[in-house]
Every structure is written in structure tokens, then in C-alpha cells.
Amino acid sequence: MAKIGYNVAVVGATGAVGEQMIQTLIERDFPINKLTLLSSARSAGTVIKFKDEEIIVEEAKPESFEGIDIALFSAGGSVSKLLAPEAVKRGAVVVDNTSAFRMDPNTPLVVPEVNEEDLKNHKGIIANPNCSTIQMVVALEPIRKKYGLKKVIVSTYQAVSGAGSQAVEEMYNQTKEILDGKEPTVAILPVKGDKKHYQIAFNAIPQIDVFQDNGFTYEEMKMVNETKKIMHMPELKVAATCVRIPISRGHSESVYFEIDENGVEAGDLKNLLSASPGIVLEDNPNEQVYPMPNNAAGLRDTFVGRIRKDLDEENGFHMWVVSDNLLKGAAWNSVQIAESLIKLDLLSK
Amino acid sequence: MAKIGYNVAVVGATGAVGEQMIQTLIERDFPINKLTLLSSARSAGTVIKFKDEEIIVEEAKPESFEGIDIALFSAGGSVSKLLAPEAVKRGAVVVDNTSAFRMDPNTPLVVPEVNEEDLKNHKGIIANPNCSTIQMVVALEPIRKKYGLKKVIVSTYQAVSGAGSQAVEEMYNQTKEILDGKEPTVAILPVKGDKKHYQIAFNAIPQIDVFQDNGFTYEEMKMVNETKKIMHMPELKVAATCVRIPISRGHSESVYFEIDENGVEAGDLKNLLSASPGIVLEDNPNEQVYPMPNNAAGLRDTFVGRIRKDLDEENGFHMWVVSDNLLKGAAWNSVQIAESLIKLDLLSK
Numbered sequence: 001m002a003k004i005g006y007n008v009a010v011v012g013a014t015g016a017v018g019e020q021m022i023q024t025l026i027e028r029d030f031p032i033n034k035l036t037l038l039s040s041a042r043s044a045g046t047v048i049k050f051k052d053e054e055i056i057v058e059e060a061k062p063e064s065f066e067g068i069d070i071a072l073f074s075a076g077g078s079v080s081k082l083l084a085p086e087a088v089k090r091g092a093v094v095v096d097n098t099s100a101f102r103m104d105p106n107t108p109l110v111v112p113e114v115n116e117e118d119l120k121n122h123k124g125i126i127a128n129p130n131c132s133t134i135q136m137v138v139a140l141e142p143i144r145k146k147y148g149l150k151k152v153i154v155s156t157y158q159a160v161s162g163a164g165s166q167a168v169e170e171m172y173n174q175t176k177e178i179l180d181g182k183e184p185t186v187a188i189l190p191v192k193g194d195k196k197h198y199q200i201a202f203n204a205i206p207q208i209d210v211f212q213d214n215g216f217t218y219e220e221m222k223m224v225n226e227t228k229k230i231m232h233m234p235e236l237k238v239a240a241t242c243v244r245i246p247i248s249r250g251h252s253e254s255v256y257f258e259i260d261e262n263g264v265e266a267g268d269l270k271n272l273l274s275a276s277p278g279i280v281l282e283d284n285p286n287e288q289v290y291p292m293p294n295n296a297a298g299l300r301d302t303f304v305g306r307i308r309k310d311l312d313e314e315n316g317f318h319m320w321v322v323s324d325n326l327l328k329g330a331a332w333n334s335v336q337i338a339e340s341l342i343k344l345d346l347l348s349k
Numbered sequence: 350m351a352k353i354g355y356n357v358a359v360v361g362a363t364g365a366v367g368e369q370m371i372q373t374l375i376e377r378d379f380p381i382n383k384l385t386l387l388s389s390a391r392s393a394g395t396v397i398k399f400k401d402e403e404i405i406v407e408e409a410k411p412e413s414f415e416g417i418d419i420a421l422f423s424a425g426g427s428v429s430k431l432l433a434p435e436a437v438k439r440g441a442v443v444v445d446n447t448s449a450f451r452m453d454p455n456t457p458l459v460v461p462e463v464n465e466e467d468l469k470n471h472k473g474i475i476a477n478p479n480c481s482t483i484q485m486v487v488a489l490e491p492i493r494k495k496y497g498l499k500k501v502i503v504s505t506y507q508a509v510s511g512a513g514s515q516a517v518e519e520m521y522n523q524t525k526e527i528l529d530g531k532e533p534t535v536a537i538l539p540v541k542g543d544k545k546h547y548q549i550a551f552n553a554i555p556q557i558d559v560f561q562d563n564g565f566t567y568e569e570m571k572m573v574n575e576t577k578k579i580m581h582m583p584e585l586k587v588a589a590t591c592v593r594i595p596i597s598r599g600h601s602e603s604v605y606f607e608i609d610e611n612g613v614e615a616g617d618l619k620n621l622l623s624a625s626p627g628i629v630l631e632d633n634p635n636e637q638v639y640p641m642p643n644n645a646a647g648l649r650d651t652f653v654g655r656i657r658k659d660l661d662e663e664n665g666f667h668m669w670v671v672s673d674n675l676l677k678g679a680a681w682n683s684v685q686i687a688e689s690l691i692k693l694d695l696l697s698k
Contacts, residue, residue: 224660285560286560
């Protein structure tokens with residue numbers, strides 16, 4: 001039997017995703033006995049309201065995880081690599097929202113609507129996939145299950161909050177500067193640690209994360225490799241182009257895909273997706289109903305619309321997939337994994 | 350022999366594209382004897398500076414085209430349908446930047462880098478293609494010519510100026526309202542004449558022009574049908590998803606394409622495109638060099654980058670194509686057609 005309340009830690013509590021994790025724990029009325037909020041030394045001491053409590057954020061150290069049942073990590077890959085094993089050593093199960101363990105064959109990479117069963121193989125750490133991957137596999141999985149899936153080509157329209165709160169601030173500042181007729185201040189995007197930085201306000205940047213030797217960015221390769229792992233389809237053909245646009249919250253994706261089965265119509269896919277978990281179908285061209293990031297912000301669902309059959313390929317289709325990158329793309333998927341761990345009784349060892 | 354100077358009319362002289370046409374005629378030092386600026390009755394009387402002259406905009410009427418050699422139309426499809434034949438009747442050659450005659454089998458649809466030769470079949474009207482089509486075929490044509498082309502899947506990131514100056518004003522107003530903590534005023538986008546209107550500031554709208562019965566928008570079908578016509582490839586597989594993003598100027602496109610030939614590498618395509626007319630190759634991932642709309646604004650070229658081979662398809666490639674939708678996408682391509690007409694001696698009848 002599951003316990004009544006769990007000792008939960010949020011690592012990276014002061015970040016954009018950490019904030020949404022705390023908010024989601026509240027909204028889901030997650031069964032918490034004690035909530036521990038952790039961060040870097042720099043942010044320690046911050047006071048965060050949780051329901052009626054005021055919790056002081058502490059510096060994350062190996063000892064911080066004594067007595068913790070579930071630790072939600074979102075403080076960057078290096079923090080996860082260092083501290084996630086320490087948390088596991090002390091009996092916690094870690095849900096890690098960084099890329100540190102995602103492609104580790106011993107770590108399940110989980111989107112509950114798609115591969116909840118993979119949680120059963122966990123060895124202490126469960127990886128939360130990349131934001132742009134999650135919403136796409138939520139939309140593709142019901143299709144794969146019923147009709148088979150051969151090929152996916154995706155182009156993304158990604159919000160700035162995926163690069164953190166500072167990047168969002170940068171976008172708003174640049175926007176203000178441009179409206180005031182000033183030169184925009186450019187310092188963070190596209191990638192904080194990369195050599196060059198470009199204006200995002202009233203612009204589009206076709207680089208998210210650093211470039212790989214094959215000409216794809218790391219973000220694009222995350223979409224390729226994580227999709228194959230989550231869907232258990234190493235043979236799936238996937239390619240991605242990832243682009244940052246001046247939006248604060250909500251990733252959009254133009255997805256072309258080919259299925260195995262013949263004779264399927266767009267209406268069949270609409271019926272299927274409207275009844276699938278985690279999905280809200282917004283698809284009525286006559287009434288100009290389709291998903292938009294501005295409508296998805298703050299909501300946990302994945303919104304799908306503009307489903308239409310390709311004009312040439314009998315098995316090809318197009319769709320438009322939108323979700324809040326901070327929620328289903330990060331905080332909500334992590335909390336949802338924690339809920340699944342409780343449901344499947346996978347916490348106590 | 351070509352005349353020294355031509356009598357040129359710009360129809361829609363006070364619009365976003367008309368303004369760029371006048372600017373482009375100046376920049377290109379177009380051989381003009383007399384420039385006539387025409388508009389609706391509403392905008393007639395406006396004074397526009399052309400070099401050292403001040404020209405009073407007149408209401409466009411059938412008689413306005415007496416003595417005109419070249420008429421550049423960009424005042425909406427209904428104006429073109431009404432007045433382009435009147436201009437032709439009076440001896441003018443019309444370059445029409447609306448969708449009125451684009452798919453008419455008797456009207457050449459021309460991008461000079463691609464099918465300048467088609468001008469020879471003109472019967473008085475030459476159609477200027479849709480903005481998003483033009484930049485894509487400029488990038489695809491050298492590839493088609495050398496390696497053959499089978500299939501194209503494009504997702505666009507289109508600037509608001511494609512919907513006119515009022516739409517750009519709407520975007521900036523909404524942006525200001527949102528920064529001031531107010532509700533944004535929504536009245537024009539996505540399509541002025543359509544039933545519903547949505548916020549574009551800090552949002553993405555997957556609708557450009559009205560929906561067709563097949564679930565594609567008219568903008569998407571323009572990309573499909575015009576590409577086939579311009580490239581003389583009715584058999585080409587093309588599909589498009591067209592999306593409006595909060596940018597004032599410069600369309601971007603994520604283009605996946607499959608060629609006929611085997612064994613081609615990304616480097617071959619880079620070499621080819623860097624030496625092709627109208628194209629500037631911006632492709633150096635190591636130095637974070639790639640095209641962006643903010644850099645393309647105000648320039649006449651088509652910028653191509655992020656060229657890379659697909660991970661699965663031997664003949665599949667991806668690229669990122671950016672151009673100023675008001676210039677190569679409209680005003681410059683129209684003026685360029687006029688220059689080709691002079692060069693090929695196709696004006697005098």
C-alpha cells in the first residue's frame with residue numbers, strides 16, 4: 001500500500017520549471033508529508049510559499065536527501081549527475097528533468113501516456129524527456145498503437161521559457177528596447193554558454209542548444225533519440241528542425257508523419273486523438289479552431305489540431321501540436337511520473 | 350532595342366508592398382521616364398517622394414493606364430481582376446502581385462532565377478508568386494536542376510507584414526498593451542475578412558489566409574500549386590504548413606526535400622547554392638552562422654543555411670530559408686520581372 005504522504009524534494013526550486021513543479025504539486029493535491037526545496041548556494045535562503053507554509057530554500061547537498069522519498073530534479077545536468085546518485089543512495093526515487101540520464105539504457109525515459117510501464121524497470125532514477133519530445137509523443141502514441149508509425153518530420157516553434165527565466169526576461173527587455181527605438185541588449189539566447197548571442201524579440205533563431213557534428217543541434221537530436229527510446233522504436237525515421245520564436249510560454253510543432261496502415265482518413269485520426277489520454281483535440285477549420293501557444297499556457301494538456309491528409313502520400317498526414325513547455329514539457333510530466341510511481345507502488349524498495 | 354526610359358505605374362502605391370516597390374525602383378535605378386502612382390479613391394491625394402520629385406497619388410481607373418509601359422499591381426486581387434485587363438488593353442504589360450491570375454494557364458508565374466524564359470509566353474499579364482513560394486523555389490531550383498527533386502515538405506514562420514501594414518501596427522500595439530499589463534486589442538489577424546481574430550503578439554497562429562475544404566489553408570495551397578507551376582513539375586510532391594509568428598518582416602521556412610540522385614552530401618548542396626543566383630549561403634554551425642529574419646529584412650537576397658542530410662533517407666535533406674517577404678517575396682521580384690522584360694525585349698508589342 002502507498003503511504004499517505006511522501007517526503008518530496010524539489011531541486012532547482014527557484015528556477016522556471018521548479019516554480020511550476022511546486023505549483024503543480026499544489027494543484028494536483030499531491031500527497032506530501034514534507035516538502036524540501038533545494039537550490040544552488042546562490043539562491044538558498046529564498047522563501048517560497050507552499051499552500052499555507054513558507055518554506056526556506058536550502059542549498060542542495062548529498063545530505064539534503066536523507067529521508068526523502070521522491071526528488072524532482074530540474075537544476076541542470078551537472079547538478080543531476082552529481083546529486084541524483086546521492087539521493088538514490090539515501091533511498092529516494094529521482095525524477096530528473098535534465099538530459100543527464102535520458103539516454104542511459106538503465107534509466108527509463110517516461111511519458112506516462114506513452115510508456116508508464118517502463119517505470120517498473122527503474123533503478124532509482126527516472127528521466128523526464130525534453131519538452132519538445134514529450135508533447136509530440138503524446139500526440140503520436142495513439143496513432144502508432146492503432147495504425148503503426150514509419151516516419152516523422154517535425155519543425156518546432158519553441159517558447160523562450162525553455163531557455164530559463166533569464167531568457168524570458170531578455171526577450172521582454174529587448175521588446176521594450178525596440179518599441180522605445182533603442183538597440184536591443186543581447187546576452188543570453190540562443191544558448192547561454194555558446195559563443196554568439198542573437199536578438200530574439202521580433203526574430204526567429206534556428207538554433208536551440210549547441211550544434212552536433214552532423215549539422216543537427218543537440219535539441220534536434222534529443223527529439224530524434226528520445227522519441228525512439230520512449231516509443232520503443234529504434235527503427236522509426238525521425239528528423240527535427242528546432243526553432244526559437246518570440247513567445248514566452250508554449251511550444252508548437254508542425255508534424256508530418258507516415259503510418260503503416262492504408263485507407264486511414266484525417267477524420268479517423270481526429271476521432272482517435274479526441275479520445276486519447278492527455279490530449280485535447282482543437283480541430284475545426286470552419287470555425288478557425290486550432291491550437292495556439294497563447295491558449296495552452298498554464299494548462300497541462302497537449303493540444304492537437306490541423307490534422308489533414310497529405311496531398312500525395314496515401315499514408316502521410318500533417319498535424320499541429322501545442323503544449324505548455326513548462327508544464328507537460330517539464331513540471332507536470334515530472335509530477336505525473338511521481339503520481340504513476342505511487343499508483344504502481346514503485347516507491348518503496 | 351529597349352527604350353531609355355519607361356512609363357511605369359505602381360497600383361497600390363500607399364500599401365506595404367507598394368512602398369517597397371517605389372523604394373526598389375529607386376535602388377535599382379530603374380529606367381523610368383514617368384512614374385504614375387495609383388491607389389484606391391480613399392488613399393488618392395497622398396504625396397509620395399520619388400527621388401527629387403513629389404508625386405501625388407491618383408485614384409486608379411481604366412484611363413490611368415493610357416501611355417503606361419509597365420504597371421506593377423499590388424492592391425488586392427479584386428483591383429487586379431478589374432484593372433489589369435484595362436491596363437493591358439491600353440498597351441501596358443502588367444506585373445501582378447496578387448493571386449488573381451497566378452493559376453491562369455495563360456499567365457506566366459515567374460521567379461526570374463527559376464523560370465525567366467516563361468516571360469516569353471506572356472499575353473500582357475505576368476503573375477508574381479506568393480511570397481512564401483518565391484524564396485523556397487529560389488533555393489530549390491538549383492538543386493532540382495542538378496540533382497532532380499521528388500518531394501518537398503515545408504513549415505513556414507511568416508512575418509506579419511505579409512498581412513499588410515495594418516497588421517504590423519496591430520502586432521506592435523498588442524505588444525505594447527501586453528507589456529503595459531493590458532488586454533491586447535484583437536481585430537485583424539489572422540485574416541482580415543475571416544470570422545475570428547486572434548492575438549499575434551507573443552503567439553503563433555497556424556492560419557494564413559482562409560481554409561480550403563481539404564483542411565489546408567489557401568496560403569498552403571498557393572505554396573503547393575505555385576511551386577509546381579513555376580518549376581514545371583506537376584508531379585512534384587509538395588505539402589506546406591503555414592504559420593504566422595510575431596515578426597514584422599522576413600519569412601523563414603524549414604524545408605525538407607528529397608532529390609533523385611544518390612550519393613549527394615550536404616557539402617555538395619552548400620557548394621551548389623553558394624554559387625546560385627539570388628542566394629546567399631549562411632551556413633556555418635561551428636560559428637553559429639545561419640539565416641535569421643531580422644538579418645534579412647531590407648535585403649533582396651534569399652538566405653539559405655542549416656543544410657544537412659536527413660538521418661534516415663539517403664536522398665533526404667533539410668534546410669532553412671529566409672528572405673524579406675516584402676522584397677524578394679513581393680516588390681523586388683516584381684521589379685526584377687520588369688527588368689527581365691526589358692532585358693528580353695518583351696515590352697514593345
